[in-house]
Amino acid sequence: MVTTETYDLIVIGAGAVGENVADRAVQGGLTVAIVETELVGGECSYWACMPSKALLRSGAALRAAENVAGAREAVTGILDPAAVFKRRNAVVNEWNDESQVDWVAGAGITLVRGYARFTAPKELDVTNEQGEVTHLVARHAITVSTGSAALLPDIPGLADSGPWTSRDATSSQVVPKRLAILGGGVVGCEMATAYASLGSDVTLLSRSGLLSNQEPFAGELVRDSLIGLGARVSIGVSPTAVKRNGAGGEVTITLDDGGTLVVDEILVAIGRSPRTGDLGLEAIGLKPNQWLVTDDTLLVLDENGAPLEGDWLYATGDVNHRALLTHQGKYQARAAGDVIAARALGNKLSVEPWGAHVATADHESVPQVTFTDPEVASVGLTEAAAKKAGYSVRAVEYDISWVAGASVTSENYVGRAKAVVDEKRQVLLGVTFVGQDVGELIHSATIAVVGEVPLNRLWHAVPSYPTLSEVWLRLLETYGRDNSSF
Numbered sequence: 001m002v003t004t005e006t007y008d009l010i011v012i013g014a015g016a017v018g019e020n021v022a023d024r025a026v027q028g029g030l031t032v033a034i035v036e037t038e039l040v041g042g043e044c045s046y047w048a049c050m051p052s053k054a055l056l057r058s059g060a061a062l063r064a065a066e067n068v069a070g071a072r073e074a075v076t077g078i079l080d081p082a083a084v085f086k087r088r089n090a091v092v093n094e095w096n097d098e099s100q101v102d103w104v105a106g107a108g109i110t111l112v113r114g115y116a117r118f119t120a121p122k123e124l125d126v127t128n129e130q131g132e133v134t135h136l137v138a139r140h141a142i143t144v145s146t147g148s149a150a151l152l153p154d155i156p157g158l159a160d161s162g163p164w165t166s167r168d169a170t171s172s173q174v175v176p177k178r179l180a181i182l183g184g185g186v187v188g189c190e191m192a193t194a195y196a197s198l199g200s201d202v203t204l205l206s207r208s209g210l211l212s213n214q215e216p217f218a219g220e221l222v223r224d225s226l227i228g229l230g231a232r233v234s235i236g237v238s239p240t241a242v243k244r245n246g247a248g249g250e251v252t253i254t255l256d257d258g259g260t261l262v263v264d265e266i267l268v269a270i271g272r273s274p275r276t277g278d279l280g281l282e283a284i285g286l287k288p289n290q291w292l293v294t295d296d297t298l299l300v301l302d303e304n305g306a307p308l309e310g311d312w313l314y315a316t317g318d319v320n321h322r323a324l325l326t327h328q329g330k331y332q333a334r335a336a337g338d339v340i341a342a343r344a345l346g347n348k349l350s351v352e353p354w355g356a357h358v359a360t361a362d363h364e365s366v367p368q369v370t371f372t373d374p375e376v377a378s379v380g381l382t383e384a385a386a387k388k389a390g391y392s393v394r395a396v397e398y399d400i401s402w403v404a405g406a407s408v409t410s411e412n413y414v415g416r417a418k419a420v421v422d423e424k425r426q427v428l429l430g431v432t433f434v435g436q437d438v439g440e441l442i443h444s445a446t447i448a449v450v451g452e453v454p455l456n457r458l459w460h461a462v463p464s465y466p467t468l469s470e471v472w473l474r475l476l477e478t479y480g481r482d483n484s485s486f
Helices: 016-027 042-046 049-066 079-091 098-106 166-173 186-197 216-228 326-345 383-388 404-409 440-450 468-479
Strands: 002-012 032-034 108-112 114-119 123-127 133-144 148-150 180-181 201-206 232-233 241-246 251-253 258-262 265-266 273-274 313-315 369-370 377-379 394-399 416-422 427-435
Touching: 002 016, 002 108, 002 123, 002 326, 016 032, 016 042, 016 326, 016 394, 042 049, 049 079, 049 166, 049 186, 098 108, 108 369, 133 326, 148 201, 166 265, 166 427, 180 186, 186 216, 186 251, 186 369, 201 258, 216 232, 216 377, 216 416, 216 427, 251 265, 369 440, 377 440, 383 394, 383 416, 383 427, 394 468, 416 468, 427 440
Parallel strands: 002 032, 002 133, 032 108, 133 313, 180 201, 180 265, 201 232
Antiparallel strands: 114 123, 123 133, 148 273, 241 251, 251 258, 369 377, 377 427, 394 416, 416 427
């Protein structure tokens, strides 16, 4: 028997992004159902942001202590992998979503468990594990917040070798003796850092330089760090074939330079693909397995660049490919939940750039932290991206180790900062920090970039001494006060 339920808004995907869409819409006065096939809380809570950072933290804390006299003498032994995994397991609540389910109920959101498929505009069938079907009808809107999955390249034998994806790497209860990682992006570099810290013999293979979307020095410093941790980093090398020797056996990787690599596990971290393959998008005139392109109010656009008839379908988070970051997805979710409620109730919209109902920051003001050691924190445009966008730019760099706060933080501080300036408007287009603890610096840069704070005003934002934040003053001095507009 099929039961039918009707809500103002239906959200597909109860991860951090979907939860925020639903919550904002409920606060705006709408009735909302949220559909989830796995754990409520989603990828970030159980297989991405939280477990990966838990795995990385122990190694970072140990090295921080080893670089400060007094603390160094108190450190005995090496990392205990079992203890690290136990702490990671606690961070993800042992992969139990009971607390998240309670939050959803407390927020006034109806949770529907099962697989959702479109049957018509504003209509879904949700099938649970018992095969029972609930037909959901939306009065006003449906939001797709299904996220992304690891992309598996078409390398002969790879799929049959049982490769790790990011989920396997962040949820493993054992440290492989030998680990190969394909991909030099954020996931590849973070997991290389984590598993090298845990004692694995790590080999990182990357077609291009590490963290290629960042300023070049970021990838270079991370590469040096990984080598210092005992990892091997091979740039410009790619697998041509992969074969596992029986179930649970070792993996042999054939490389395009003629060499071979034998490991116990292979982690594929070369990119992401949209989770849209089994949503039944054909029923509403869209193609499956595609990213859902949106406008700045998060309305899904068809192949002609127009919203679907009736302005009813939204997409937030990874699935729209605007910025594959949890915090940026939650930012989109707040805008989407608010604009859905406003449209449903006939309230005034604020859709001008930086308005309450748009995701303007997605374009050129996205912050990101890569939790390698050293950390890489950035916001906005790199120098290369700014020039490509047509800005007249000047970039300045500074060695963070020269800042007094760095010498207090660590006896062996390694780091660098870069600011990219729009010469015409005298505002920052982008900032990058690399070094210990710089993740806590990046929001100051985000405020400066988003707020378009003029450089002549930034001179009056005095950094406390002796902190790492003094790098702000040093960047301004390197740029030169005489070059600012007054």
